[in-house]
Amino acid sequence: MGRLAASFGRAVAAHRAALHHVATARRLLDGPATPAPGEPAGTADTVADLRRLGDQLTSGWLGGENAPFGTEPLTGRTAVRLGIASTVDGFFPALAPIGGGAHLAFESDARDLRVAALLRRLVVRLLAAAPAGTVRVLTADTAALGGTFLPLRPLVAAGVLAEPATSDDAVAALLDEAEEHVRAAQDDRTTAGRELLVLVAASAPTGRDLARLAALTHAGPTARVCVVLAGYPPPGPGVRPPALGATTPVRFDGGYAHIGEPAGERYSADGTGLPAPVRLDGDPPDDVIVQLANALGETARRAGALTFADLLPDQLWTESSVDGLRTVVGRTGREPATLAFDDATPHWLVGGRTGAGKTVFLLDVLYGLATRYDPAELALYLLDFKEGVSFTEFTPSGHDPSWIPHARAVGIESDREYGVAVLRELRRELNRRATVLKRHGVTKLADLRRAGHDTPLPRVVAVVDEFHVLFAGNDRLAREAADLLEELARKGRSYGIHLVLASQSMSGIEALYGRADSIFGQFPLRVALPGGSGVLDKLNDAAGALPVGSAIVNPAAGIAGANTVVRFPDAHADGDRVAALRHELWQRRGPGSHPPAVFKGYESTHLADDPTYRSLTPGGRRPLALVGRVVDVDLSTAYFPLDATPGRHLAVVGTAATGADVLHAATLSLAAQHAPGTARFLIAPLVATADDVADATVTALRAAGHPVDHLDAPALRRHIGDLATPPTDTPPTGRTYLVVFGVDAAGATLGLSDPATFRSGLDDLRTLLRQGPGYGVHLLGWWRGLRRLSDDLGGTQNRDDVACLIALNVPGGELGLHLGVHDLAYTPRANRALLVDRHDHRTRLIVPYVLPGREFDEGL
Numbered sequence: 001m002g003r004l005a006a007s008f009g010r011a012v013a014a015h016r017a018a019l020h021h022v023a024t025a026r027r028l029l030d031g032p033a034t035p036a037p038g039e040p041a042g043t044a045d046t047v048a049d050l051r052r053l054g055d056q057l058t059s060g061w062l063g064g065e066n067a068p069f070g071t072e073p074l075t076g077r078t079a080v081r082l083g084i085a086s087t088v089d090g091f092f093p094a095l096a097p098i099g100g101g102a103h104l105a106f107e108s109d110a111r112d113l114r115v116a117a118l119l120r121r122l123v124v125r126l127l128a129a130a131p132a133g134t135v136r137v138l139t140a141d142t143a144a145l146g147g148t149f150l151p152l153r154p155l156v157a158a159g160v161l162a163e164p165a166t167s168d169d170a171v172a173a174l175l176d177e178a179e180e181h182v183r184a185a186q187d188d189r190t191t192a193g194r195e196l197l198v199l200v201a202a203s204a205p206t207g208r209d210l211a212r213l214a215a216l217t218h219a220g221p222t223a224r225v226c227v228v229l230a231g232y233p234p235p236g237p238g239v240r241p242p243a244l245g246a247t248t249p250v251r252f253d254g255g256y257a258h259i260g261e262p263a264g265e266r267y268s269a270d271g272t273g274l275p276a277p278v279r280l281d282g283d284p285p286d287d288v289i290v291q292l293a294n295a296l297g298e299t300a301r302r303a304g305a306l307t308f309a310d311l312l313p314d315q316l317w318t319e320s321s322v323d324g325l326r327t328v329v330g331r332t333g334r335e336p337a338t339l340a341f342d343d344a345t346p347h348w349l350v351g352g353r354t355g356a357g358k359t360v361f362l363l364d365v366l367y368g369l370a371t372r373y374d375p376a377e378l379a380l381y382l383l384d385f386k387e388g389v390s391f392t393e394f395t396p397s398g399h400d401p402s403w404i405p406h407a408r409a410v411g412i413e414s415d416r417e418y419g420v421a422v423l424r425e426l427r428r429e430l431n432r433r434a435t436v437l438k439r440h441g442v443t444k445l446a447d448l449r450r451a452g453h454d455t456p457l458p459r460v461v462a463v464v465d466e467f468h469v470l471f472a473g474n475d476r477l478a479r480e481a482a483d484l485l486e487e488l489a490r491k492g493r494s495y496g497i498h499l500v501l502a503s504q505s506m507s508g509i510e511a512l513y514g515r516a517d518s519i520f521g522q523f524p525l526r527v528a529l530p531g532g533s534g535v536l537d538k539l540n541d542a543a544g545a546l547p548v549g550s551a552i553v554n555p556a557a558g559i560a561g562a563n564t565v566v567r568f569p570d571a572h573a574d575g576d577r578v579a580a581l582r583h584e585l586w587q588r589r590g591p592g593s594h595p596p597a598v599f600k601g602y603e604s605t606h607l608a609d610d611p612t613y614r615s616l617t618p619g620g621r622r623p624l625a626l627v628g629r630v631v632d633v634d635l636s637t638a639y640f641p642l643d644a645t646p647g648r649h650l651a652v653v654g655t656a657a658t659g660a661d662v663l664h665a666a667t668l669s670l671a672a673q674h675a676p677g678t679a680r681f682l683i684a685p686l687v688a689t690a691d692d693v694a695d696a697t698v699t700a701l702r703a704a705g706h707p708v709d710h711l712d713a714p715a716l717r718r719h720i721g722d723l724a725t726p727p728t729d730t731p732p733t734g735r736t737y738l739v740v741f742g743v744d745a746a747g748a749t750l751g752l753s754d755p756a757t758f759r760s761g762l763d764d765l766r767t768l769l770r771q772g773p774g775y776g777v778h779l780l781g782w783w784r785g786l787r788r789l790s791d792d793l794g795g796t797q798n799r800d801d802v803a804c805l806i807a808l809n810v811p812g813g814e815l816g817l818h819l820g821v822h823d824l825a826y827t828p829r830a831n832r833a834l835l836v837d838r839h840d841h842r843t844r845l846i847v848p849y850v851l852p853g854r855e856f857d858e859g860l
């Protein structure tokens with residue numbers, strides 16, 4: 001009996017010590033101890049002491065609906081009630097220390113209903129014990145898939161409690177969050193770190209995650225974390241589980257629980273714990289849960305609400321980019337999450353499955369940057385390869401003339417060729433900067449800018465969304481893209497050129513010809529949106545269970561243990577605010593600000609809109625045949641100069657009806673370079689599909705005052721015969737353009753030989769092709785097949801006789817054979833053509849001109 005009395009004496013002391021903050025402890029108790037019949041004997045005096053303590057502490061908030069919730073934050077170690085200890089002399093509340101580095105572990109996991117009920121009660125008690133927002137509870141329940149915490153649904157719905165983590169990935173993410181909290185608390189850097197984080201695990205996680213959880217129990221009082229772990233130690237043979245630090249164990253003995261030695265206190269001299277059986281407290285009453293949800297919900301909503309406005313600075317354009325760029329992208333817990341483009345994280349790699357919020361995240365980053373830095377500090381190149389409208393809002397449109405003044409080039413639904421053109425442009429900028437730096441004897445942009453150099457050298461951020469498209473296909477273009485990216489990634493850090501590569505699929509990365517490591521090694525900052533684990537280390541699968549609107553940010557190239565969970569707002573949800581901001585930025589642009597060069601992959605182009613065409617006047621020495629716009633950064637005009645060199649003729653090849661449109665544009669652009677009467681146009685519409693366009697061509701030429709002859713096949717044959725003979729007037733005056741819509745349709749007629757001279761139309765045609773340019777005769781022809789062109793030329797050995805080629809829907813391989821070029825990177829597609837000039841070895845992807853209204857006729 002003496003031993004028992006001593007033990008209870010210790011328990012009194014321990015309870016007192018644990019109840020150091022009596023006011024707090026009072027809140028952790030809920031109601032008077034309810035005696036249960038037939039309890040075993042105890043020691044009257046000490047039990048009475050314990051009882052008195054309990055009585056003092058039983059008027060807590062659960063004592064009545066009007067009782068207040070906690071008003072003081074839980075700063076140090078305190079006590080929580082686990083149940084009722086019973087002795088023959090009475091009953092007393094059984095407490096255990098918690099907080100201030102003290103933790104709890106239950107032997108059974110929450111599949112034991114007593115444990116499940118008590119866990120729920122502990123969640124409620126801890127949330128209720130302190131002011132709203134000072135205790136954050138995270139729950140994990142892989143053993144019952146969240147079922148343990150289901151009765152706490154009202155708290156989840158009110159945003160007070162997060163959804164339980166129910167998968168291994170989610171548990172890993174939860175541990176990431178807890179570890180980040182510990183780091184923040186230990187540095188005392190954020191207010192989030194000052195809240196108490198309670199981690200309630202309904203069962204022990206497996207392997208490495210159990211070790212991580214155990215590590216949290218050793219982190220000490222400054223970590224501001226408290227672990228409540230059920231199912232420890234995990235049953236079964238095998239490796240010994242990691243030891244827990246400062247944890248009160250609770251084990252079970254029949255219907256009663258037994259509370260072991262509390263962390264840092266003694267309940268018994270022999271270390272056997274509280275010498276009285278304990279009946280654990282049951283579920284919190286439903287109405288209390290609802291009451292708590294109502295009381296804390298509003299604060300949680302306010303603290304948790306994240307809007308686009310949270311990303312913006314107080315004042316526009318006040319930051320300097322000398323040492324890097326920084327912007328708030330969202331929140332970590334309740335603190336702003338800031339990411340940087342600087343020496344430590346010069347480039348970012350962003351991953352996330354489709355619909356994971358990648359576009360939204362990128363827009364958040366771009367608006368965050370564009371509001372902090374003025375256009376002299378920051379320039380943007382934005383490239384998107386997917387169908388969609390990601391960056392459209394940065395460019396002027398019919399209904400909104402504004403643009404973001406930082407944007408230099410924007411590609412929407414870009415072609416790979418456009419992407420490579422932008423990367424080439426960035427490399428030119430890199431080289432330009434390298435020269436400037438060398439001239440000033442420094443090696444880094446930051447040093448030059450610190451020295452007050454006045455050449456505008458903004459930091460450049462180039463965003464490439466769905467960048468894996470660049471590497472689709474093992475061709476010359478893919479290799480060039482890899483070369484460019486590698487160079488930009490390697491040198492960009494010093495020259496203030498930063499890359500953000502985003503993708504829904506990292507499989508493209510593997511196709512980087514073994515260079516993935518050398519390229520992505522330059523991308524220390526990884527942002528993994530839901531489903532974006534591909535940008536993290538293979539052992540780091542934290543992004544699997546993320547909800548949309550959050551991301552794992554990892555500044556250590558994705559290794560596990562360096563994750564931070566960031567929530568970011570949906571820029572699109574605040575459309576009016578974003579539009580107003582865009583206008584504000586636009587209004588602030590400087591006097592010389594130009595709209596960005598915009599490439600919209602889905603748009604067709606029209607001759608009439610081309611500034612080069614509009615500036616054409618009669619009298620040039622070498623007329624230019626305009627055929628479209630080159631897929632490059634400035635969308636420059638695609639043309640062929642038609643001079644006196646043999647072979648300066650244009651062949652448009654392919655069955656696509658666009659062929660007629662290209663001839664139309666070439667003819668009208670040539671006409672604009674001749675005064676009426678100085679050029680002759682012979683128009684031969686030989687195929688029905690081209691009739692409308694040929695008629696439109698004739699009408700336009702006549703309207704411009706040019707003489708036009710309309711030819712059928714026999715007339716064409718005659719004219720070819722005439723034109724194959726050099727004129728007698730020397731030097732020849734004027735030019736003759738023979739425009740044939742469907743040359744292949746004249747095959748039979750041209751193949752016939754003249755019975756008198758034995759010359760066929762093809763003989764005359766070949767003479768004309770070689771000699772015609774010398775006396776001002778050029779053929780502009782549309783052949784619907786490459787084979788027909790080749791035959792008409794008399795074989796591929798004569799391919800230089802028509803030096804200017806526009807290939808429409810001609811397979812790249814066939815075209816390569818005709819041209820004698822290996823590795824020709826051309827995939828026929830609607831609204832695109834390949835321009836080849838055999839004389840100056842130019843090959844360019846172009847958007848060919850079409851007549852307005854015929855955009856959708858081209859087919860493939």
Ligand SMILES: Nc1ncnc2c1ncn2[C@@H]1O[C@H](COP(=O)(O)OP(=O)(O)OP(=O)(O)O)[C@@H](O)[C@H]1O
Nearest residue numbers: 353354355356357358359360361548549568569570
């Ligand atoms: N922070 C957020 N909060 C709430 N909803 C969001 C958030 N971010 C994105 N969403 C929503 O998720 C959906 C997909 O977003 P988004 O278009 O950015 O995805 P994505 O990854 O770019 O997809 P895809 O690659 O298919 O275009 C949108 O409806 C968007 O409103």
